[in-house]
Structure formats: structure tokens, C-alpha cells
Amino acid sequence: xxxxxxxxxxxxxxxxxxxxxxxxxxxxxxxxxxxxxxxxxxxxxxxxxxxxxxxxxxxxxxxxxxxxxxxxxxxxxxxxxxxxxxxxxxxxxxxxxxxxxxxxxxxxxxxxxxxxxxxxxxxxxxxxxxxxxxxxxxxxxxxxxxxxxxxxxxxxxxxxxxxxxxxxxxxxxxxxxxxxxxxxxxxxxxxxxxxxxxxxxxxxxxxxxxxxxxxxxxxxxxxxxxxxxxxxxxxxxxxxxxxxxxxxxxxxxxxxxxxxxxxxxxxxxxxxxxxxxxxxxxxxxxxxxxxxxxxxxxxxxxxxxxxxxxxxxxxxxxxxxxxxxxxxxxxxxxxxxxxxxxxxxxxxxxxxxxxxxxxxxxxxxxxxxxxxxxxxxxxxxxxxxxxxxxxxxxxxxxxxxxxxxxxxxxxxxxxxxxxxxxxxxxxxxxxxxxxxxxxxxxxxxxxxxxxxxxxxxxxxxxxxxxxxxxxxxxxxxxxxx
Numbered sequence: 001x002x003x004x005x006x007x008x009x010x011x012x013x014x015x016x017x018x019x020x021x022x023x024x025x026x027x028x029x030x031x032x033x034x035x036x037x038x039x040x041x042x043x044x045x046x047x048x049x050x051x052x053x054x055x056x057x058x059x060x061x062x063x064x065x066x067x068x069x070x071x072x073x074x075x076x077x078x079x080x081x082x083x084x085x086x087x088x089x090x091x092x093x094x095x096x097x098x099x100x101x102x103x104x105x106x107x108x109x110x111x112x113x114x115x116x117x118x119x120x121x122x123x124x125x126x127x128x129x130x131x132x133x134x135x136x137x138x139x140x141x142x143x144x145x146x147x148x149x150x151x152x153x154x155x156x157x158x159x160x161x162x163x164x165x166x167x168x169x170x171x172x173x174x175x176x177x178x179x180x181x182x183x184x185x186x187x188x189x190x191x192x193x194x195x196x197x198x199x200x201x202x203x204x205x206x207x208x209x210x211x212x213x214x215x216x217x218x219x220x221x222x223x224x225x226x227x228x229x230x231x232x233x234x235x236x237x238x239x240x241x242x243x244x245x246x247x248x249x250x251x252x253x254x255x256x257x258x259x260x261x262x263x264x265x266x267x268x269x270x271x272x273x274x275x276x277x278x279x280x281x282x283x284x285x286x287x288x289x290x291x292x293x294x295x296x297x298x299x300x301x302x303x304x305x306x307x308x309x310x311x312x313x314x315x316x317x318x319x320x321x322x323x324x325x326x327x328x329x330x331x332x333x334x335x336x337x338x339x340x341x342x343x344x345x346x347x348x349x350x351x352x353x354x355x356x357x358x359x360x361x362x363x364x365x366x367x368x369x370x371x372x373x374x375x376x377x378x379x380x381x382x383x384x385x386x387x388x389x390x391x392x393x394x395x396x397x398x399x400x401x402x403x404x405x406x407x408x409x410x411x412x413x414x415x416x417x418x419x420x421x422x423x424x425x426x427x428x429x430x431x432x433x434x435x436x437x438x439x440x441x442x443x444x445x446x447x448x449x450x451x452x453x454x455x456x457x458x459x460x461x462x463x464x465x466x467x468x469x470x471x472x473x474x475x476x477x478x479x480x481x
Contacts, residue, residue, distance in 0.1 A: 001228070001232070001233060001234045002232070002233050002234070003066075003233065003234055004066045004067075004069050004070070004071075004233040004234060004235045004236075005065075005066055005067045005069065006067040006068075006069065006090075007067075008233060009069065009088070009090075009233070011067075011069070011090050014048060014093050015040070015046055015047060015048030015091060015093060016046060016047075016048050016111075016112075016113040017048045017049070017050045017093050017094075017108070017111045017113060017114055018045075018046070018047040018048060018049075018113050018114060018115045018116060019032075019036065019047055019048070019049045019050070019114075019115070019116045019117075019118055020049075020050050020052060020108055020114065020116070020117050020118070020149070021033075021049050021050070021051045021052065021118050021119070022052045022054050022117070022118070022119035022120075022121055022142055022145070022146070023051070023052075023054055023119055023120045023121055024051045024052075024053055024058055024059045024060055024063055024095060025058075025059070025120075025218075026216050026217075026218030026219065026239045027120055027212075027214070027216045027218075028051075028118075028120050028170075029070060029072070029089065029237070029239050030072055030214065030216040030218075030239045030240075030241035031120075031170075031212055031214050031216065031241075031245065031247070032049075032118055032120075032170070033049065033070075033072070033089045033091060033092065034072055034074075034087060034089060034241075034245075035245070035247060035261070035266055035268065036049065036091055037087065037089050037090065037091050038264045038265070038266055039259070039260070039261060039264060040091055042263055042264045043260050043263050043264070045260075047091060047115075047116075048091055048092075048093035049068075049091050049092045049093060050092075050093055050094050050095075050096060050108050050111070051063060051068075051092055051094070051095045051096065052095075052096050052098060052105065052108070052145075053095065053096065053097045053098070053099070054119075054121045054125065054142050054145070056099045058097065059095075059237070060095035060096065060097045061095075061097070062236055062237060063092065063095040063237060064094070064095045065236075066235070066236065066237060068090070068091075068092030068093060068094065068095065069088065069089065069090055069092070069235075070088075070089055070092075070235060070237035070238065070239060071086060071087070071088055071089070071231060071235045071237075071238050071239070072086070072087045072088075072089055072238075072239055072240075072241060073085075073086055073220075073227060073238065073239070073240045073241070074086075074087070074240075074241050074242065074243050075240070075242065075243065075349065075351030075352055076242040076243030076244060076346070076349050076351060076352070077243075077345065077349065077350075083243040084351065085243070086230065086231075096108065098137075098138040098145065099138065102137040102138055105138065105145075105149070106148075106149070106152050108149065109149050109150070109152035109153035109156060110152070110153070110156045114153075114163075114165065115165060115166055115258070116165060116166045116167075116168060117146065117165050117166070117167045117168065118168045118169075118170060119142060119146075119168075119169045119170060119171065120169075120170040120171055120212070121142045121171060122171060122172075122361065122362050122365075123171055123172055123173050123362060123365045123366055123369055124362050124365045124414065125141075125142045125171050126142065126143060126169065126171050126173060126176060126179050126180050126183065127141055127142075127143070127183070128141070128143065128183045128186060128187075129141040129144060130190075132144035132187070133191065134147075134148060134151070134187075134191040134193070141183075143180055143183040143184055143187065144187055146167075146180075146184060147184045147187040147188065147191075147193075150165070150184070150201060150205070151188075151193055151197055153165070154196075154197050154200050154201075159196055159197075159200050160204075161200070161203065161204040162204075163204070164200065164203075164204030164205040164206070165205050165206075166205070166206050166208065166255070166258060167180070167181075167205060167206065167207045167208065168208045168210055168249060169207075169209075169210065170210050170212045172212070172282065172286065172366075172369065172370075173369060174275075174278065174282075174369075175209055176209050176210060177207035177208050177209040177210070177250075178207065178209065180207065181201075181207045184201065185198065185201070185202075188201065206251075206254075206255075208249050208250050208251050208255060209249075209250045209274060210247065210248060210249050210250070210274065211246070211247070211248040211274050211277050211278045211281060211282075212246075212247055213244070213245070213246040213247070213281050213285065214241055214242060214244060214245045214246070215241065215242045215244070215346055215347075215349070215352065215354060216239065216240070216241045216242075217240050217241070217352050217353060217354040217355065217358060218239055218240065218358060219237070219238060219239060219240075220238060220240050220353065222353065223353070224238065227240075240352060241352075242346055242349055242352055244346055245266060245267060246267050246269075246277075246281075247261075247266070247267070247268045247269070248268075248269045248271060248274040248277045248278070249268070249269070249270050249271070249274070250270075250271060250272065250273065250274050251270045251271075252270075252272070255270050256270045276331075279329065280329065280331065280336065280339060282369065282370055283325050283328070283329060283370070283373065283374055284321060284325055284326070284329075284336075284339065284340055284343055285343045285346075286366070286369075286370040287320075287325055287370045287371050287374055288317055288320060288321050288325070288343065288347075289304070289359055289370075290359070290363065290366045290367055290370045290371050291317070291320050291371050291388075291389060291392040292304070292307050292313065292316075292317055292320075292356070292392070293356055293359050293360055293363060293396070293399070294363075294392065294395035294396040294398065294399035295313065295316065295391065295392055295395035295470055295474075296310075296313045296317075296356055297356045297357070297360075297399065297409065297410075298395055298398065298399065298404050298409075298465065298469075298470050299312070299313055299469075299470040299471065301313055301356060302355060302356060302357070303353055303354055303355055303356060304347050304354040304355075304356065304359075305347065305348055305349070305350070305352075305353070305354065307347070307356065308344055308347045308348055309348065312471050316388055316391075316474065317344075317347075318344075319387075319388045320388045320389055320392065321340050321343070321344075322337070322340065323386075323388070324374065324378055324386040324387075324388055324389050325374045325389075326340060327378070327381065327382075328373075328374050328377035328378050328381060356410075357410035360399075360409075360410045360411060360412050361412045361413070362412070362413050362414070363396060363399070363400075363411075363413060364396075364400075364413060364414075364417055364443050367393070367396055368443065368444055368445060371389065371392070371393070372444060374386070374389060375389050375390065375393065376451075379451065385453055385454060385457055385481055387477070387478050387481050388478075390454065390457050390458065390461070390481060391461050391474055391477050391478075391481075393458060394457075394458040394461030394462050394465065394477075395461075395465065395470070397433070397434070397437055397458065397462065398462055398465050398466070399411070400413075400417075400418075400421040400425075401421065401425040402418075402421070402422065402425070417443075421437075424436050424437060430459040430460075430462045430463050431455070431456075431459045433459075433462070434455050434458045434459045434462065435449055435455055438454065438455055438458070453481075457477075457480075457481045460477060460480065460481070461473065461477045461481075464476050464477050
């Protein structure tokens with residue numbers, strides 16, 4: 001079988017670089033790559049993407065070996081109709097690893113046709129790192145890397161206002177663009193990059209907060225032969241995704257003119273205020289996803305579909321959504337429940353094997369953003385702990401021990417966090433373990449030991465999980481809490 005590259009597919013004409021995309025992982029390729037591929041096809045947008053690898057170990061080499069090409073398989077059920085589509089995505093012009101070739105990275109700033117910066121570096125990606133400097137090649141954090149790139153563009157084009165960029169971060173934190181801009185301004189100040197650059201950044205560039213929604217299981221490792229059998233070439237970067245896609249971007253008429261997605265079939269909404277969409281999605285879809293990871297995996301499930309189909313874990317997920325999350329949201333009850341049922345249908349998508357292990361990335365920061373607000377709001381409204389979400393919290397802490405019943409668990413988080421939990425779990429006193437975890441303000445943004453009964457409840461749940469397993473442990477926990 002022939003290898004996937006531009007020569008073998010007859011796609012040797014490359015598009016001008018209009019977009020720099022920070023991140024080369026499954027989600028961005030199944031979401032941003034696909035969205036702009038549609039825009040190119042439908043309205044001849046002619047947008048090429050230069051992909052930047054944001055961390056030292058990544059997929060840029062494999063991406064470049066395939067000349068930026070990859071195949072997207074989309075499967076799902078929409079309004080009772082089965083949908084299966086295969087798309088060859090061809091808009092990535094080049095992949096850049098700033099750790100291997102920093103000069104190549106800086107050269108992207110000089111692209112004449114560049115208009116957009118798009119990113120998804122996970123919730124942990126938009127962060128200020130005080131040790132980053134302008135002289136590092138490259139700085140460690142994404143905002144610092146972007147500051148260096150923007151400064152290079154400012155210098156190269158001599159502060160030309162027309163060379164400002166439209167910056168659209170897709171990390172799943174609230175007010176993602178405002179947070180990113182604030183950190184960049186801090187670097188400008190810290191690094192003494194000058195008032196002219198600061199003015200150019202603020203007046204010639206625009207920042208737009210977003211919400212992205214698409215379930216992307218990624219590379220179908222277990223079924224890769226079956227997927228490749230549907231192609232006439234060998235693809236090492238196949239990515240699978242559900243058919244559903246929603247992209248909400250804050251912006252006005254000028255952004256709508258720049259991004260004419262209204263002429264495509266895609267559900268891309270450019271709106272004045274994305275907060276209602278964000279709250280609904282983050283609390284229900286992402287909140288349910290993040291909540292189920294630990295307790296479902298410890299129970300023995302390996303996929304999201306198994307989790308919702310199983311009588312016990314599926315019932316627990318339903319209670320989390322309908323009894324503990326939805327009551328904390330200020331939405332029309334009928335509309336929010338319809339959305340929740342749609343989410344559960346997406347979780348049950350028979351065409352996608354969404355491994356729980358693939359969700360277990362940066363769970364601590366995700367739990368803080370996606371689940372903790374529901375716990376806190378439930379307590380505020382009902383003056384008691386939400387039983388299921390509290391148990392899910394305990395299961396997460398137990399998950400971070402790293403082993404369960406002799407099995408290594410698929411923890412995938414910041415090295416410091418993993419090392420910290422390894423040290424914490426050397427203790428055998430559940431109360432001490434819980435107090436250490438819950439009091440860590442770096443994790444939760446506050447000291448959670450101050451919440452009445454939370455520490456005791458989680459310590460009790462941990463003891464139950466270790467003594468009786470997830471199912472019996474939850475049954476005993478729910479009788480007490």
C-alpha cells in the first residue's frame with residue numbers, strides 16, 4: 001500500500017499560511033483542521049495551517065513525514081440518521097517543532113498572509129510561568145512562546161497595524177482569550193518589550209474567547225487495520241471523531257466577515273456572549289466525562305460507552321447529570337434536559353470506541369474547571385454534599401495513587417502533580433491523605449478542607465473503595481452521605 005504524502009495523492013500545490021495552530025494532537029486535527037478544510041472547499045478560503053508542537057515530545061515529525069496529510073473518520077447518529085464520513089484533510093502546510101528548530105518557528109512570524117492564531121494546549125496550557133524569558137529558545141509555556149512570536153512579527157513588519165492577528169484560543173477555560181492576553185501583557189512588562197509593542201498588541205490584534213465541542217477518541221489503535229482497509233494509502237495519523245461539532249466564538253460582524261462559516265454546513269456560531277453555551281457544555285458534557293473517568297475505570301470499564309451502558313456506572317452518571325449538575329444551572333429545564341439526553345446519546349455512539357484512558361489527561365486541572373463548580377454550587381443551594389459527585393471526587397484521588405487491584409492506572413498529568421500524589425499516597429491514613437489533597441490551593445484555587453463534611457466524606461469513600469470496591473463502596477457511602 002502506498003504511503004500517504006502529497007506526491008502520491010496529487011496534492012502538491014500548497015496553500016498560503018493563514019493560520020498558525022499551536023497543537024498537533026487529535027482534537028485540533030479533528031476539529032480545527034476539519035473546520036478550515038470545509039471553509040477551503042465551500043468558499044475557497046485558501047487557508048493553509050502551520051502547526052506548532054507546543055511541548056517537547058509530539059507528532060510533528062510524523063505529520064511532516066505525511067506532508068501534513070491525515071484522514072478523519074466521522075461517525076455518529078444525528079436525529080435518528082446514521083452518519084459516516086471520511087475526509088482527507090489537506091490544509092496543513094508544515095509542522096514546526098520549536099524545540100528542534102527555533103529559527104524555523106520564528107520565521108512563521110514573517111508570513112505575509114498570516115491572519116489567525118489558534119490553539120488548544122489543554123486547560124493547563126494557558127498559564128504564566130515566571131521562569132520563562134525572552135531569550136529562551138523556546139520558552140516553556142504556550143503564552144510565552146506566543147509572546148516571542150508576536151514580538152518577532154511586530155519587529156519584522158515595523159509595527160504595521162495591518163499585520164496584527166486574530167487570536168482564537170480553544171483551551172477549555174473560561175474567558176480563555178482574556179486570560180491569554182493578560183499573560184502576554186505580563187510577559188511584555190516582565191521582559192521590557194516596550195510600549196510600542198504593547199500598543200500594537202492591544203490595538204492591532206484581536207482576541208476571541210471560544211467554546212469547542214466535539215468528542216474525539218483519536219487514533220483507533222485497536223482497529224487500525226480495519227480503518228486502513230478503507231483507504232488506498234497507509235495513514236499513521238488517522239483520527240476518529242463523532243459527527244457532532246459545535247464551535248462558539250465571541251466576536252462581532254468583523255469576525256463574521258473574516259470567518260464566513262455561515263456559508264458552510266458547520267455549526268460555528270459567532271456571538272456576542274458565549275457564556276450560556278460554555279456553562280451548559282462544560283458542566284454537563286465535560287463535567288460528566290471528567291466525573292466518570294476514575295470511578296468507571298476503577299469499576300472495570302474501559303470505554304465511555306461501557307460506562308453509560310452499564311447498569312451501575314450508567315445509573316451513577318445519570319444521577320450526576322440530572323440530580324446534581326442540572327439543578328445547579330439557571331436554564332430552562334426542558335432545554336437543558338434535552339441537551340443532557342443528547343450528550344448521553346453521544347456517549348453511547350456505537351461507532352466510536354472512546355477509551356477512558358484517553359480522557360485521563362490533566363484530570364486535576366480538568367476537575368477544577370469542569371466538576372468542582374457543580375459541587376460548590378450544589379452545596380450552596382442545598383446545604384449538603386452532592387453524593388455522587390463527592391464519591392467521584394474521592395475516586396479521582398484514589399485513581400491518582402497509580403495502582404488498583406494490582407493494575408497500573410493510566411495517569412497522564414504534570415510530572416510534579418504525579419510525583420506529589422505518589423508522595424501523598426505513601427501515607428496510609430485516609431484523613432491525612434484527604435487533608436493534604438484538599439488543602440492544596442494550587443490544585444483547586446482554594447482550601448477545600450474548609451467545606452463542611454467534605455474531607456470526612458471523601459476519607460470515608462476512600463476507605464470504602466479500598467475495602468469493598470467501587471460498587472459496594474458507593475452503596476455504603478450513599479447510605480451515609
